[in-house]
Amino acid sequence: MADAPAEREIPATERTEREVTAAVVREKGSFELGPVLLGPPRDDEVVVRIVAAGLCHTDLVVRDQVYPVPLPVVLGHEGAGVVEAVGAAVEKVAPGDHVAVSFLPCGRCRPCFDGSPASCANFNAVNFAGRRLDGSHALRLADGDSGGILHDRFFGQSSFATHAVTNERNTVKVRPDAPLELLGPLVCGIQTGAGTVLRALNVGVGSTFAVMGAGAVGLSAVMAARVAGAVTIIAVDVLPSRLELAAELGATHTVNGREQDAVEEIGRITGEGVDYALDTTGLPPLIGQMIQALRQRGTAAVLGASAEDAVVSVPANAFMQSCKTLMGVVEGNSVPDVFVPQLLDLYMQGRFPFDRLVTFYDFDQINEAAADAAAGRAVKPILRMG
Template sequence: MTTGNSMTIRAAVTREKGGAFQLEDVTLRAPREDEVLVRIVATGMCHTDLIVRDQLYPVPLPAVLGHEGAGVIEAVGPAVHSLKVGDHVVLSYAHCGDCTPCDAGHASYCNEFFARNFSGAGPDGEQAIRDDNDQPVRDHFFGQSSFATYALSRENNAIRVSKDAPLERLGPLGCGIQTGAGAVINTLRVAPGSRFCAFGAGAVGLSAVMAARIAGATTIIAVDMIESRLDLALELGATHVINAGKESVVERVREIAGGGVNFALESTGRPEVLRQGIDALGGLGVLGVVGAPALGTEAAFDVNDLLLGGKSIRGIVEGDSVARRFIPQLVELHLQGRFPFDRLVKFYDFADIEQAARDSEAGVTLKPVLRLSS
């Protein structure tokens, strides 16, 4: 229902630390300036949604989370020029578009990244969502808050995609899938004939495995403790798998890779796994770090091993991707059958969001995707 400059939508509201995603009727204001109103067809559930629910990242509550939305533009603000009503879009991370990193093509390191994605408010400090008591609900999560039937996004983080692509599958490209694939292709620049290891075979790690195959790595190792994930890794391009609960990970990686890998990616957020990643590198190897632990988490490593081996550790946000270019590239690779990220997806009705969260935490589902409309 639309009333004046606002409309009633259905949203999953997180009201307390560790609390349930409660489906509520809330109001959402109309788009302003460079904003677009998107009818959400489907949205992925990401590890980051769960750690914010649990307040490992202190986004103020109550809030509407969700940051892997895909949908159809229903309205545009007066300053929008590149998008129009009816466009299919994938929603990605928020960035200012004007700072030095943004100007240099590194928007995922925007000077305002944390404020725009995790503050629970828009750039002007206000909320666009209000509950049935007319109280503001924290929103603008990753510039979208897509655990809702409709979401507001800015023009620069709503990425137009081909209408030939299966829109309900595409939301995870906006964060998790983009992160794993982008880390391999954009940041690490995994080379043909190289040796690569993914520490963690969740959605991000398996996206990295698929990207490493596309990049031409000839030794691709996946490490995890869940056998079904390791089996899938082999189907998606891994040449070797290691069950971390049954084998000595570093020793086995170095054995497989003839002394160590050229490139590795740590996606678990666990400091002890990060240490394994560093130790498993060969000379001049590079470890990318994308796993997100609680703020303030510290890790240890052997400084002389790093120094004498010429090793590097690189933090990576959103796969260092320029989403407007990279997401359509991933869509095209998917349509060609070369990037089958749909193998990671399991669909849930919006009403089953709590089950999706439980299945994700239990490792039963790699990438839950909530269906909201057709």
């Protein structure tokens, strides 16, 4: 008969609320650093000391209430740090582990059961509602404003804070010899671009590929296409600096969409259009150009965030006769526990230099980082919490 499990002493971090620092969006348009109260983890939850967190376009559109997540709220969904405490049922990670925190799947819908957590049928309810599914919160305002209610659980983490309560399902253990402060973007923006190329589109050796938009997601796609063995990699953007970086990271051709007709240029470069393409912008005109730029039977993916009322119009007969495929992709169709360590291994081997995208900021420079990202001065800002 197996020995009974040893009685587990509950650390103080799991027993009581404690004060931590977070960037709170109280009104749309800006972040405000201040003290908040962090509650203890539940049985399936993890307390992570956040070392650094990437700042993503999605954080900005929610800050600006383009996506109306309730306020006040703590955003941040590309966190990396060290496990401080775990709930009683957690087995995947332990205190002291280095982790990166990804999106949170519900774990009980058909796509989750099928092994496709990025296609979770309850993705919005779990990641954008600003609370746990039972309506509770892991954070509250220390000053009592708004009745103390503070919306959190953004992508199951709200990692614009010195500490976060995450779930075992979205906490990814990473190798301890990797630079932890660099790893947060791997779990969202980087895996979205790279995963779409390597997992959703399955770009292969000898393929031709184009990406609309050369931000962090698009440049990650460029690097992944090079890893996949694509022979023609075309990056389309309007910022010369982004196109220069794309060429350095593996793009064989670049197109300035402000000065050139992207569809014509892609046709000229390839002779027939590309095998694969993806759009990171969410802009209907560019999505339309992407579809046009495909060869007969080519495949394209839409993964950029669009306005709620955005509509893409496609000539039905021409689309049917072209035998093209258009798919929507979330988070690169990735299984983070598998794919993030793979990307990290590629980085450590020197084959996926995503550090070239990064600009570091101190936590109290979050509004400056957001402004630089919006203006195109920074490709991928990362906030250092310490």
